[in-house]
Each structure stands twice: as C-alpha cells, then as structure tokens.
Amino acid sequence: MRIVVAKDYEEMSGRAAKIVAGQIFVKPNSVIGLATGSTPLLMYKELIRIHLEDGLDFSEITTFNLDEYIGLSADNINSYHYYMFDNLFRHINIKKENIFIPNGMASDIERECKSFEENIRAKGGIDLQVLGIGNNGHIGFNEPDIKFEATTHEVKLDEETILANARFFETIDEVPKLAISMGIKTIMHARKVVLLANGYGKAESLSKALYGGITPEIPASILQLHQDVTVVVDGECASFLKRLGDERIE
Numbered sequence: 001m002r003i004v005v006a007k008d009y010e011e012m013s014g015r016a017a018k019i020v021a022g023q024i025f026v027k028p029n030s031v032i033g034l035a036t037g038s039t040p041l042l043m044y045k046e047l048i049r050i051h052l053e054d055g056l057d058f059s060e061i062t063t064f065n066l067d068e069y070i071g072l073s074a075d076n077i078n079s080y081h082y083y084m085f086d087n088l089f090r091h092i093n094i095k096k097e098n099i100f101i102p103n104g105m106a107s108d109i110e111r112e113c114k115s116f117e118e119n120i121r122a123k124g125g126i127d128l129q130v131l132g133i134g135n136n137g138h139i140g141f142n143e144p145d146i147k148f149e150a151t152t153h154e155v156k157l158d159e160e161t162i163l164a165n166a167r168f169f170e171t172i173d174e175v176p177k178l179a180i181s182m183g184i185k186t187i188m189h190a191r192k193v194v195l196l197a198n199g200y201g202k203a204e205s206l207s208k209a210l211y212g213g214i215t216p217e218i219p220a221s222i223l224q225l226h227q228d229v230t231v232v233v234d235g236e237c238a239s240f241l242k243r244l245g246d247e248r249i250e
Contacts, residue, residue, distance in 0.1 A: 001231065003230075003231045003238075004231065005234075005235065005241075006232065007234070009198045011234070017046035020032065020128065021047060021054075021056050023127060023192070028060045031064065031120075031123050031124060031127045032062070032064075033063070033130060033182070033187070034063050034066065034084065034088075035066050035130045035140075036067070037132050039197070039198060044087045047088065051091070056092075058092045059095060061094065062100070062123050063098065063099050063100065064100045064101075064119070065081075065100065065101040066141070066181065066182045067102065067140045067182065068102040068180050069176040069179050070178040071176050072104050072105070073105050074101075080101060100116065100120075102180035113180060114152075116152045117152050125191070126189065126191070127191050128190065128192045128194065129187055129192070129193045130196070131187070131193060131220075131223075132195075132197070133205055133220050134160075135164055135205055136161065137217075137219055137220050138219050138220070139187060139219050139223075140182050141155045141180075141181035142155070142219040143158045143161060143219070148183075148184040148185070148219070150184065150185035150186075151182075151183040151185055152181065152182050152186060155178065157177055188222060192229075192230075193226055195230070195232070197231070198234040200237065200239075200240070202237050203236070203237045205218070206231075206240075207241060209223065
C-alpha cells in the first residue's frame with residue numbers, strides 16, 4: 001500500500017487523475033471502476049482537461065460504477081447515472097455501450113445485481129477501481145455490518161450515510177434508503193485500487209481503515225489485504241495520519 005499526500009484537494013485530484021490517465025495510456029482498453037460523490041468531482045474535471053488538451057482517448061475503455069440509488073431514474077439529477085454523465089461521460093469520447101451503471105429502477109433488483117456481475121466478468125474484470133471512503137468507513141455502499149458482502153447486492157443505507165447524502169436533496173425524506181452496490185469481493189478482485197480521501201472529516205475513518213483491525217464494521221479495512229492500493233489524501237486528512245508515524249506516507 002502506498003499513501004500519497006497532496007497539499008490540498010486540487011493537488012489530490014490532479015494526482016488521482018494522473019493515475020487513472022496513466023492506466024488508460026498504458027492499456028487503452030482498460031476496465032475502470034468509478035466512484036461518485038463530492039470527493040472525485042475535481043478528478044473527473046481534470047480527466048476531461050487531459051482528454052481535451054492532451055488527447056487522452058476514452059474510446060476503448062469500459063467503466064463500471066460502484067453503486068446507484070434504488071428508486072431513482074437515470075434522468076433524476078440525484079441519481080449516480082445523471083452524476084456520471086453530467087460530470088464526466090458527456091465531456092469525453094467514451095462509447096455509451098461501454099458504460100455500466102446499476103439500474104436503480106430495475107423491476108428485479110436481484111437479477112440486476114447478477115447481470116452487473118456477469119458483465120464485469122465478461123469484460124475480464126476491473127483493471128483499476130477508484131474509491132472514496134464514507135465517514136463510517138464504507139466503500140461503495142458497503143455499509144458497516146457483521147459480515148463482508150461479496151458481490152453486487154441490494155443495500156439498506158445507514159442513517160449516517162443518509163444524513164451525509166441529505167445535502168444533495170431538498171429534504172432528508174427524499175434521500176433513498178436503498179441502493180445497489182458493488183460488493184467487497186468484486187472490489188477486491190480489481191487489479192489496482194485508488195482510494196481518495198480529503199478533509200479532516202475523513203481522517204478518522206481512514207485511519208481506522210488503514211491501521212485498525214480488518215473488520216466488516218469498517219468495510220474499507222479490507223483494503224489492507226489488497227496487493228496494489230494507492231491512497232491519495234490531501235493535507236488536512238494527512239495531518240492526522242502523519243501523527244501516527246506511518247512510514248508508507250510519501
């Protein structure tokens with residue numbers, strides 16, 4: 001595991017974008033796992049810039065998104081489908097048939113989850129998975145639990161996650177309570193993982209994930225067992241990690 005410290009959110013986003021861009025330059029038909037939320041927003045903006053100014057070609061890549069709310073249509077501004085097209089896909093030359101986002105409006109959620117997994121296998125697995133981390137240690141929507149959920153599955157969102165996501169909705173009652181999420185086993189099968197964390201608010205959950213015991217109560221802690229993880233943090237988040245004396249910090 002590598003821990004890369006950037007001075008601020010902008011530099012963190014730039015470093016993360018370079019990792020993703022590097023993967024695509026080396027392997028143009030890469031399969032990339034993507035995250036949503038506020039953390040990767042500037043990384044996506046930087047990837048768009050690299051595409052427009054430096055010719056980064058997305059035409060052969062395939063993407064799989066970590067999660068989606070159940071009950072929100074693709075054109076709902078709070079759906080992750082809308083988020084991805086608004087913040088990345090419509091600005092680059094990716095083929096729509098190579099974009100895979102769980103369908104939160106599927107009539108059979110269990111079948112949708114199985115189909116999502118089948119598509120990942122059919123594409124040869126994920127080469128690089130981008131992750132954020134929740135205040136409760138979740139990755140994707142894998143919430144704290146008594147066990148690690150293996151593959152793509154339906155999730156009941158924690159109250160802490162609902163509260164954290166309420167800022168995107170007019171009222172907390174509008175925040176979906178259920179979601180589809182890529183599972184821990186699927187994430188761990190990615191060949192490379194990039195975990196992003198910024199701000200003081202993420203420092204505690206990140207430190208538990210990196211230095212605590214491996215437990216489903218902190219889902220991100222499983223990444224301690226992955227063979228190729230790069231953690232990219234900003235100065236605020238890193239200030240807490242540095243106090244712990246981690247020699248892996250670059």
